[in-house]
Structures are given as C-alpha cells and as structure tokens.
Amino acid sequence: MDLAAVILVEIVYAIASLVLISAGLAIVFGMMKVINLAHGEFMMLGGYVTITAVKAGVNIFLAMILIAPLVVGAIGLIVERLVIRHLYGRLVDTMLATWGLSLFFVGGVTMIFGNTTTGISTPIPGFPIGGYQVNGYNFFIILVSIILVIAMYAVLKGTRIGLIARGTMQRADMAAALGYSPDRVYMATFFVGSALSGLAGAVLAPLVGLVPSSGGAYIAKAFITVIAGGPALVAGLLSSAGFFGLVNQAFAFALSPVVGEVALLISAVILLRVLPQGITTRFFRGRL
Amino acid sequence: MRGNQWREYLWIVAVGVALIVALPSAIDTYTLTVLLVYAMLGLSLGLIWGFGGILCFGQAAFFGLGAYAYAISAINFGESTIPMLIAIIVPAAFAAILGAMMFYGRLADVYLGVITLVVTLIFYRFMNSTAGPEYMIGSARLGGFNGIPGFQTLNVPGYPDFYVWGDSLYYVVAVALLLVFLLVTWLLGSSFGRIAVGIRESETRMSLMGYDVRARKTVLFTVGAAIAGLSGAFFANWAEIVTPGLFSLPQSAEIIIWCIVGGLGTRIGPMVGAAGLSYLKFLLGQQSLVDNTLITGLILVLFVLFLPRGLVPAIVSVAGRVLTRRNRPSRRLRVRRAANG
Numbered sequence: 001m002d003l004a005a006v007i008l009v010e011i012v013y014a015i016a017s018l019v020l021i022s023a024g025l026a027i028v029f030g031m032m033k034v035i036n037l038a039h040g041e042f043m044m045l046g047g048y049v050t051i052t053a054v055k056a057g058v059n060i061f062l063a064m065i066l067i068a069p070l071v072v073g074a075i076g077l078i079v080e081r082l083v084i085r086h087l088y089g090r091l092v093d094t095m096l097a098t099w100g101l102s103l104f105f106v107g108g109v110t111m112i113f114g115n116t117t118t119g120i121s122t123p124i125p126g127f128p129i130g131g132y133q134v135n136g137y138n139f140f141i142i143l144v145s146i147i148l149v150i151a152m153y154a155v156l157k158g159t160r161i162g163l164i165a166r167g168t169m170q171r172a173d174m175a176a177a178l179g180y181s182p183d184r185v186y187m188a189t190f191f192v193g194s195a196l197s198g199l200a201g202a203v204l205a206p207l208v209g210l211v212p213s214s215g216g217a218y219i220a221k222a223f224i225t226v227i228a229g230g231p232a233l234v235a236g237l238l239s240s241a242g243f244f245g246l247v248n249q250a251f252a253f254a255l256s257p258v259v260g261e262v263a264l265l266i267s268a269v270i271l272l273r274v275l276p277q278g279i280t281t282r283f284f285r286g287r288l
Numbered sequence: 289m290r291g292n293q294w295r296e297y298l299w300i301v302a303v304g305v306a307l308i309v310a311l312p313s314a315i316d317t318y319t320l321t322v323l324l325v326y327a328m329l330g331l332s333l334g335l336i337w338g339f340g341g342i343l344c345f346g347q348a349a350f351f352g353l354g355a356y357a358y359a360i361s362a363i364n365f366g367e368s369t370i371p372m373l374i375a376i377i378v379p380a381a382f383a384a385i386l387g388a389m390m391f392y393g394r395l396a397d398v399y400l401g402v403i404t405l406v407v408t409l410i411f412y413r414f415m416n417s418t419a420g421p422e423y424m425i426g427s428a429r430l431g432g433f434n435g436i437p438g439f440q441t442l443n444v445p446g447y448p449d450f451y452v453w454g455d456s457l458y459y460v461v462a463v464a465l466l467l468v469f470l471l472v473t474w475l476l477g478s479s480f481g482r483i484a485v486g487i488r489e490s491e492t493r494m495s496l497m498g499y500d501v502r503a504r505k506t507v508l509f510t511v512g513a514a515i516a517g518l519s520g521a522f523f524a525n526w527a528e529i530v531t532p533g534l535f536s537l538p539q540s541a542e543i544i545i546w547c548i549v550g551g552l553g554t555r556i557g558p559m560v561g562a563a564g565l566s567y568l569k570f571l572l573g574q575q576s577l578v579d580n581t582l583i584t585g586l587i588l589v590l591f592v593l594f595l596p597r598g599l600v601p602a603i604v605s606v607a608g609r610v611l612t613r614r615n616r617p618s619r620r621l622r623v624r625r626a627a628n629g
Contacts, residue, residue: 035398083589083593086593087592087593091397091398092343092397093592093596095398095401096544096545096548096588096592097588097589097592097593099541099544099585099588100545100584100585100586100587100588100589100592101585101589102585103538103541103581103582103584103585103588104581104582104585104586104589105585106581106582106585107578107579107580107581107582107583107584107585108579108582110579110581110582111578111579111582216537216538219537220405220406220409220537223402223405224402224406227398227399227402258413258414258417261413262410262413262414265406265407265409265410265413266410268402268403268406269403269406269407272395272399272402272403273389273390273393273395273403276393276394276395276399277399
C-alpha cells in the first residue's frame with residue numbers, strides 16, 4: 001500500500017516535471033512554429049539566476065517564482081529581437097540558429113561561473129510514507145505544474161490577450177488584417193515562453209547539481225514531448241507528458257532508471273512513427 | 289558528357305594528390321589525420337542533407353556506431369581488415385532499417401530530426417550505462433563512460449604485427465577520403481544522384497513521375513551512414529579509444545554546423561567546413577581567454593543570419609561574378625555549374 005502510494009507520487013511527479021520543462025517550448029512552438037533549441041539553456045540560465053539570487057540573500061521562493069522568469073524572459077526578448085525575428089517561417093534555420101545560441105550560452109556561462117557544479121538545498125524537507133521517505137519538494141513541483149496548466153488554459157480561453165494569441169496562432173494574416181501586429185504578438189509570446197523556461201529551470205534547480213551544460217539534459221525531453229503532443233497546446237502537452245511520464249516511471253520501477261530513460265526514447269520513436277503529426281491530430285482535435 | 293566526367297575525375301585525383309603531398313608541410317600529420325576524418329564525416333552529412341534534403345540530427349550515431357563496431361570487432365579478431373568492413377556494414381545496415389522505418393512512414397522535416405536525435409540519445413544513454421562486466425560482446429567489454437581502450441589498431445592486411453600509424457595512417461586516411469570523394473562524385477553524376485536532387489527539390493513531383501521516393505531516400509541515407517561509419521572507424525584508429533561522447537549532442541551539432549558553414553549542396557563545402565572549423569577549434573583550444581563553445585555558437589548564429597548558403601557557394605558566386613565581367617558564359621553553363629557546385 002505504501003509502495004503503491006510512493007509509485008503513484010513518483011509517476012505524477014514525472015508527468016508534472018515533463019509538463020514543466022516542456023511548457024515554455026510548447027507555447028513558442030504552438031504559437032510561432034519555432035523550435036527553440038536553446039530552450040534547455042534558458043532553463044539552465046533560470047537555475048543560475050536563482051542560485052545567484054539566493055546566495056545574494058533573496059528569499060528562495062521569490063527568486064524562483066519572480067526573479068528567474070523575469071530575467072530569462074528579458075534575455076529571451078533580446079534574443080527574439082536580434083535573431084529569431086529574422087527567421088520566422090524558416091523552421092530549419094531557426095532550429096540551427098537557436099542551436100548556435102544554446103552553444104553560445106553554454107560557453108558564456110562557463111566563462112562567468114566556471115565549469116563546476118553549483119547547487120542549493122531544497123527548501124522543503126522530506127517526510128516518510130510508511131517505510132519510505134518521500135521528497136517533499138516533489139509536491140511543490142506538482143503544484144507549480146498544475147497551477148501553470150490551469151493558468152495557461154485560463155489565459156488562452158478566457159482573456160482578450162488569449163483570444164488574440166489564438167487568432168494569430170490559427171491565421172496570422174487574418175489577425176494582421178484586423179489590426180493586431182503579428183510581430184508584436186510573436187515578441188510577447190517569445191517573452192512568455194522564455195519566462196516559463198526560466199521558471200522551470202529555477203524550480204528544478206534545487207534538485208540537480210547545475211553545470212553550464214545542464215540544458216542538454218532537458219532539451220531532448222522537452223522537444224520530444226512538444227512534437228509528440230502535436231498542434232493543440234494544452235491538450236497536447238498534457239497527453240504526451242502523461243504518456244511519456246507513465247512509460248518512463250513504469251520501466252524505471254520495473255527495471256532500472258536507465259531502462260526507463262531508454263524506454264521513454266524508444267516509445268517516442270514508435271509514437272512518432274504511428275502518429276507523425278502528434279497525438280492531438282488524432283485525439284482531442286480542435287481542442288486547445 | 290562522358291568525356292567531361294572523366295576529365296572531372298582526373299582533376300579531382302590531381303588536386304587531391306597534390307593536397308595530400310602538400311598539406312603535411314603546413315600542419316603536422318597527427319592533427320591533419322583527424323581533420324581528414326572529420327572532413328569525411330562532414331561529406332557524409334553533406335551528401336544526404338545537401339543533395340538528398342534529409343536533415344539528419346543523428347549523423348553522430350553512425351559515426352559512433354562505426355567506431356564502436358571497429359573497436360569491438362578488432363578486439364575479437366585481433367586484426368583490422370575485417371573490423372574495417374564491419375565498421376562500414378553495421379552503421380549501413382542500421383541506417384537501412386531506421387531509414388526504411390522513417391521514409392516508408394513518410395516522416396519528414398522536424399519529425400525526422402526528432403527521431404534521428406532521439407536514436408543518437410538512446411545510444412548515448414545506453415553506452416554510458418554499460419560499465420558493468422556483464423556487458424560483453426565476444427571478449428570486448430563495453431566499458432560504459434570509460435569507453436573501450438586498447439584495441440588492435442589498423443594493420444597491413446594479412447600482417448597483424450605491421451601497424452599503420454603516424455604518417456602512414458595519414459596517407460591511408462587521405463587516400464580513403466579521396467576514394468570516398470570520387471565515389472560521391474560518381475554517385476551524384478549518375479542518374480541516381482540526379483533523381484536524389486530532384487527529390488530534394490520536389491518530392492511530390494518525383495513520385496508523380498514514377499520514381500520510388502521512399503526506396504531512393506533509404507538507399508541514400510544508407511550510403512551516408514556507411515561513409516560516416518568508415519570515418520568513425522578511422523577516428524577510432526586515430527584516437528585509440530572510443531567513448532560514448534561520440535554519440536553526444538554536441539558531436540551531432542558540430543557535424544550540422546560544418547555543413548552549414550561550408551555550404552550545403554556542394555561536395556567541397558562540408559569538407560572545408562569540417563576541417564576548417566575543427567582546426568579553428570584546435571587553435572582556439574590553445575588559448576583560455578574566450579570559451580570555445582561560445583565561439584562555435586556565435587559562428588553558427590552569424591552564418592544562419594548572414595550567410596545561410598555557406599562559405600563555398602558564397603565564394604563561388606563572388607568569383608563567378610568577377611569572372612563573368614570578363615567573359616560571360618552562357619546561362620545554361622552557369623546553371624549547370626551552380627547545380628554541380
């Protein structure tokens with residue numbers, strides 16, 4: 001019974017962390033059809049911002065929820081204006097340019113912070129379930145992911161900004177004809193996407209030893225989750241994160257964590273072979 | 289037509305031999321060997337991406353697979369001739385299966401990129417986790433993140449005690465690269481190569497004309513993997529160790545950067561890009577003022593923004609403009625030149 005509870009928590013946690021690391025990429029890809037391969041580095045930057053702020057004496061939750069997203073969002077804004085803006089509609093070129101950006105950030109952070117592991121301790125203590133010790137911080141990550149998904153859905157569905165965003169997503173030219181500059185919308189979207197990447201990196205920072213190349217660990221998973229999810233933003237994110245999180249944890253518990261990782265990757269290959277345009281072209285069509 | 293082709297081959301051999309002889313006086317042969325190995329790897333992606341339109345994010349998988357296949361079979365056989373063949377066959381066979389799976393499923397663009405990337409990651413993760421003694425192939429331990437050291441390096445066929453190393457390894461690699469280049473030239477000049485370029489331009493049109501696009505893409509993908517595997521085997525011989533780092537994401541990124549910087553749709557471009565950037569990296573590695581990765585990234589961003597066609601086509605078009613001012617060739621010739629690169 002205790003074991004079942006622990007496994008359940010672990011599965012939900014795996015799904016929640018996949019949602020968290022993919023949300024920023026999903027928004028940028030869903031809105032602008034831009035694959036941001038520097039996404040993992042945005043997360044890495046979020047982690048470094050948090051650690052720097054905490055070491056400067058800022059409250060850890062303030063640093064994670066507010067400072068990291070704002071700083072990374074601002075970096076994203078600069079990147080969008082300088083590089084991405086010139087490459088809209090050229091999918092492969094944006095992938096290559098953002099890949100270059102990711103290397104640039106890795107190099108830059110290495111020069112500033114050095115190629116060593118830094119980290120902070122988790123602010124929430126663990127507690128036991130029966131004979132097992134559970135990391136209390138996992139619940140914080142699950143909570144953040146749930147709030148994030150609800151907020152995304154509410155903003156897109158319920159507000160005027162969300163309406164404009166959805167309109168631009170479907171027909172950029174129509175939105176432009178109605179007086180909403182796609183350029184401005186894309187700029188704002190990229191800011192939000194980068195800020196969410198920064199938030200994800202910040203929230204996950206206490207769990208990992210951070211090195212400048214940490215971003216590489218996230219990008220593949222985020223990339224797979226977003227592509228496998230397909231065109232619907234929230235439904236795609238939830239369905240593919242749910243699927244991959246389940247596969248990952250099931251195999252990790254049955255065999256070993258490495259097998260879990262490999263099982264996730266293999267299931268991604270099979271899933272893309274069967275549903276090449278993503279899950280939401282077959283199921284949940286036309287949803288958000 | 290036929291005469292032209294022979295003349296082209298002769299030119300390639302002449303220039304190639306001249307370069308093979310001349311280069312060691314500029315750079316030492318040890319560094320030069322690995323530059324040529326990378327040039328071969330660049331050529332393999334240049335072939336399938338530049339002429340077949342297949343953007344493979346996982347060319348490093350075939351490179352690593354070739355290196356590992358060589359190392360494992362060299363330990364088991366105790367000589368190098370059959371392992372060299374195995375190092376070509378294994379990646380090619382794997383690419384044939386993977387390619388058939390992707391192309392018969394009509395996957396393209398990003399989806400193809402994701403799958404090749406994921407496959408590379410699977411190898412990386414798997415190889416990193418094989419540290420235990422239970423992971424053996426024949427008498428070779430896979431060694432996890434420590435890799436496989438101490439395998440039999442290249443020897444004269446039939447004489448396992450006559451090692452090919454140092455200067456002679458350079459000449460072997462250089463001649464192999466020349467042969468691969470001739471092979472690629474022949475392939476692109478054949479009807480298969482022309483149809484491959486046609487598929488790159490418009491898949492729908494080529495399939496409406498009755499060509500089996502899926503089979504042709506699979507074959508091209510396989511040829512590219514075979515070349516990458518060969519370069520991997522040479523890399524194993526040069527480094528004398530193979531590690532999971534061969535499958536890593538930065539390695540895959542680098543191959544793509546070489547092609548972009550050198551110039552897609554040309555045969556020379558990816559080779560120049562590979563050798564040039566690797567040499568630049570080697571030079572930059574000797575200073576500690578600016579981080580290496582930062583410069584690589586900056587180069588990629590700047591090239592995508594300002595010179596998306598790459599160095600070689602840009603130079604060719606500038607040179608062409610200067611030349612045409614004096615004597616303007618017919619439009620047809622210019623078009624053909626542009627197509628041949």
